[in-house]
Amino acid sequence: MKVVKFGGSSVANAQQINKVLDIFNSDKERRIMIVSAPGKRHPEDTKTTDLILQLYEKVIEPSDYQQQFERVIERYADIINHLKMKTSLLEDFTRTLHQYIQEFKQHHPRLLDALLSCGEDFNAQLIAAYNTSCGVPTRYISPMEAGIRVTDQPHNAQILETAYAQLFKLRDYEEKLIIPGFFGISEQNHIVTFPRGVSDITGAIVARGVEADLYENFTDVSGIYRANPAVVHAPEIIDEITYGEMRELSYAGFSVFHDEALQPLYKHRIPVVIKNTNCPEDPGTRIVHDRDIDTRTVVSGISCDKHFTVLHIKKYLMNRQVGFARKILGILEDYDISFDHMPSGIDSVSIIMRSDQIKHCENEVLTTIRNQCDVDELSIDHDLAILMVVGEGMHRIVGTANQITTALAQANINLKMINQGASELSMMFGLDLEDSDKAVQVIYDQVYVHEI
Amino acid sequence: MKVVKFGGSSVANAQQINKVLDIFNSDKERRIMIVSAPGKRHPEDTKTTDLILQLYEKVIEPSDYQQQFERVIERYADIINHLKMKTSLLEDFTRTLHQYIQEFKQHHPRLLDALLSCGEDFNAQLIAAYNTSCGVPTRYISPMEAGIRVTDQPHNAQILETAYAQLFKLRDYEEKLIIPGFFGISEQNHIVTFPRGVSDITGAIVARGVEADLYENFTDVSGIYRANPAVVHAPEIIDEITYGEMRELSYAGFSVFHDEALQPLYKHRIPVVIKNTNCPEDPGTRIVHDRDIDTRTVVSGISCDKHFTVLHIKKYLMNRQVGFARKILGILEDYDISFDHMPSGIDSVSIIMRSDQIKHCENEVLTTIRNQCDVDELSIDHDLAILMVVGEGMHRIVGTANQITTALAQANINLKMINQGASELSMMFGLDLEDSDKAVQVIYDQVYVHEI
Structure with a gap:
């Protein structure tokens, strides 16, 4: 039924x-x-x-x-x-x-x-x-x-x-x-x-x-587009996408189907199809547990969300200090802030969160970190866009990362951050706000138009 | 004096x-x-x-x-x-x-x-x-x-x-x-x-x-090599390197000068020179606060360390749960484990640490996380090598990341992880153990031999 x-x-x-x-x-x-x-x-x-x-x-x-x-x-x-x-x-x-x-x-x-x-x-x-x-x-x-x-x-x-x-x-x-x-x-x-x-x-x-x-x-709409149609002209509609991919795309701005609604479904592997009431004969987009991957559909979609803030913290010999990151996260928790990513260097850590999480208490959070954590440097950047390139097969195909960084380099887009690997089905890029639409366009062209 | x-x-x-x-x-x-x-x-x-x-x-x-x-x-x-x-x-x-x-x-x-x-x-x-x-x-x-x-x-x-x-x-x-x-x-x-x-x-x-x-x-030795001479044939000696670069290289295996010894020096900007007792006329490697960067020396060195373990944790809607990461890090702290990196996806997080940090208590840590954190999936990977490409100027030059991923892709090396951006002076790559020497070689050739 x-x-x-x-x-x-x-x-x-x-x-x-x-x-x-x-x-x-x-x-x-x-x-x-x-x-x-x-x-x-x-x-x-x-x-x-x-x-x-x-x-x-x-x-x-x-x-x-x-x-x-x-x-x-x-x-x-x-x-x-x-x-x-x-x-x-x-x-x-x-x-x-x-x-x-x-x-x-x-x-x-x-x-x-x-x-x-x-x-x-x-x-x-x-x-x-x-x-x-x-x-x-x-x-x-x-x-x-x-x-x-x-x-x-x-x-x-x-x-x-x-x-x-x-x-x-x-x-x-x-x-x-x-x-x-x-x-x-x-x-x-x-x-x-x-x-x-x-x-x-x-x-x-x-x-x-x-x-x-x-x-x-x-x-x-007749399904889920591979990229935002306000940014890319007439993007393809995705025929099949996994729950995991859908969730990563929703995270960074895809809003056709709310990702929280996937939660009751994914453990029981109940497939979803997104269809158009006005064109019910269109096949729509199927959201499933597993999908077949061919070289053309390694990347299932590209999304970009613009409203991120990043805290940069530097402290010499940070990685030797057991509990340092936990202390910082404890402060965020006290302010009920959920963060999204925490890329780190040897002596530095960046904490990325949605801007609305910290907007109301930014000064208090910065002051508390300064007072409690003995950091060497602390700064905040409000103009971060997060671009996600999502695809189940990406990690098994050597060079996918390279295709994407090539497209971005040719378009002269500077990458503030790259985070790949924790999730097996996405790569995350941190960009300047002003580069975000261009980045989606050039990756779309690279992946779907020129063929990957 | x-x-x-x-x-x-x-x-x-x-x-x-x-x-x-x-x-x-x-x-x-x-x-x-x-x-x-x-x-x-x-x-x-x-x-x-x-x-x-x-x-x-x-x-x-x-x-x-x-x-x-x-x-x-x-x-x-x-x-x-x-x-x-x-x-x-x-x-x-x-x-x-x-x-x-x-x-x-x-x-x-x-x-x-x-x-x-x-x-x-x-x-x-x-x-x-x-x-x-x-x-x-x-x-x-x-x-x-x-x-x-x-x-x-x-x-x-x-x-x-x-x-x-x-x-x-x-x-x-x-x-x-x-x-x-x-x-x-x-x-x-x-x-x-x-x-x-x-x-x-x-x-x-x-x-x-x-x-x-x-x-x-x-x-x-007459200074610090740009890469391990046991891996790369007759590598160049670095003429000048910043404290920050030295620290990132030391982290991933460079051992000529112990990075902790830089701590008393870097705040007071006292320069260090590494010289050879047997060839005191060789200029050696200077470790300084700031250095001039030309296109040939954007990357100051390439290092790779092989003894890392990574914990992979998946949990649906992880990023919405305030305090989840802090809870995991609290468990590591209880076992006195200092971790090095924590790349994250939307519903997943990987925690990278030196293998000797967790070896003695691996089963206890895994059991505690399972019991206390209600995770969907938990796995451990012992065969991770961490490759660091270090250079103060890298982030200001569009396409450096691309040059490096190109070299790795051409050598058919799969990137398990990429972490760039938290530190302004390095890119981190997670690799299979067996690829690590080859990766150092191809990046060395790309950066210093072919010219970047």
Whole structure:
């Protein structure tokens, strides 16, 4: 069986919902659908989730929220009208919103999670009712009924391992099932939203729970590009990529499929395919455990993310001092900073982190390191871009590193850092911000256009 | 003024001592000499330090040590006879050895330090007396008199910062001074030897103390080779190298001058020259704070050390987990392991250390990491060679990395790791053991023979 998930733009209006149901109904293996809240219908539109945030702001101000309330309901009214459905569902939706506002108006974090859940929840109810009315027996299943049990901290749901056994029972239904994405229910029976990745994570959890043969993730692109199409003209779409490669690419800026959603899948080797709702016949990108590697696809993709900061620390005879690096990392931990890389020389170490990790406490961190660690030199550089060249086969092919450094040298790009080897499937380069787009272009050309 | 230090082979016999004194006396700026214990006179010879160790073993056994005792005295008798000196010094030496054995026979660590100090100490007394008898007023200064005050832990002397002010007073002597290397005196008035680098460290401490203009370190080679002459045929000698470069080269196997001896010098920018006692007119290698860089000398040297072990750790979403790396390093610290590098991927980290750091406790370390850190994969690789390409100018010249990876790729050498950037003056490559000599050769050819 297959679990299919549709993103916000795929379920933004009646026309899109009909496309989505054609896809869902056309394959009897597609037995469970995860839906998002209605997204933008056109570039200037406001997506439902943002309408709900506006409603929430008014409620907690507190201020008159009637107008914001109605704009949320109108989005669903618009869909229901175009689908020519009965309007009784709208009365349910109105009642639910009112109920959440009354119940949680003194508990803002709970209120926010409850209101946000409506975006997906109403859409799931609506689409299930519509599909049934079209003659396909379809059942709406709430996260409570499905058994998507999560931890209780607002906006930070983590699935409980015990949930999976309950989710497996979804296999027993005769009807097709539609489940809203983005939230679960805590053991204290609170609605709690997932921190990132919106509905992707629900799809992944359900796919693992029912032990699906495939998790189909429908979006508005026909797969994952080998490089950012804003940087490289018309890049190729990746046909097949491993979980590990996907994670490395996501890290440095690829955002089509949230890498955290891979976590429930990779241990059980449930493959994912990223497809386009508007071109469902396109093969899309498959995310799998192992892939075949030919010389042309050694490198699966190239990504670059620009928002990194690096701390440089020098201390003579650093490598002889047991515990020095641990002490520095202990200070970062005290400030709740997670770092990404720590390349080192004999007497020096650089610690690379996302700029948002340290921005709010930079001076305190520098002062604490100076006071506690007796360093010879300490400096900070905010303008680092991290370029990742990702490919499972790279390390077995002598000279791949050389092909890439050649392309960069010919383009006169200075490498501030190179880190290769810890991960078997990527090479990391530290670059000046201003070189980053050019670097992606020349490596893309070297690897895919000139042939490696 | 200049401080000069002579290594063991330079003061191994009467003929060498005459050479050394010709050098010392030929330049009136050479006012302080640091001497080593007599080294090997020919390849099959035993150096004095090893004769003393044999004596020590017999004393602590305890067993009859008369024969070992006499062999030590004979080394000095041989020199005294050849120099046609009076033998009264030998009686002093005999008395001193007996006294140390009596005083410390129940305190083995103190006994070892006291006996070892005799190797250098007797030679300094002898050479000072001889030079005076030749008409050059020369004074033996003991480390006690000089003020080489050190910490009290046996075999692990560290100079006390307060010693330098006392050492500065050595400038006041009219005579030439000869000081034995290798040991200092603790504030508890114990003889304590330096842990590494034998007499180099004494020379560096004295040179800093007297604020010398130059520290001349005489050995049996005419300087530092750009690569190991056992690997590369007749490599060039480096004319000038910075402290930082020297340290990086020493780290990975260059052993002409012990890198720890640079520590007292580098902050005060006292230059060092490595020269050959047997060819004192050769210019040698100067170790300085800054050097001029031309395109031919961007890379100052290439070294490779073979005895590294690497721990590979994989954990999904590692980079999101604040404190994960610190936890691993805390475990290493518990086992008193100092690591050298820690290259990382998104979900993986490799920790590189010298094999002798972990050999004795490998299983315990692996078990502790498994038990405490919830890792996905953990493996260990013992066959890692670390190749360092060192040069102050490398990072300012685009394409240096590329020249090197090109040479390695053409030689079909697989790079297990690349780490560039934390140190501004080196690139590190992780290689298979079996590739290490070939790698040094091809990079040497690329950089110095073909011209970079």
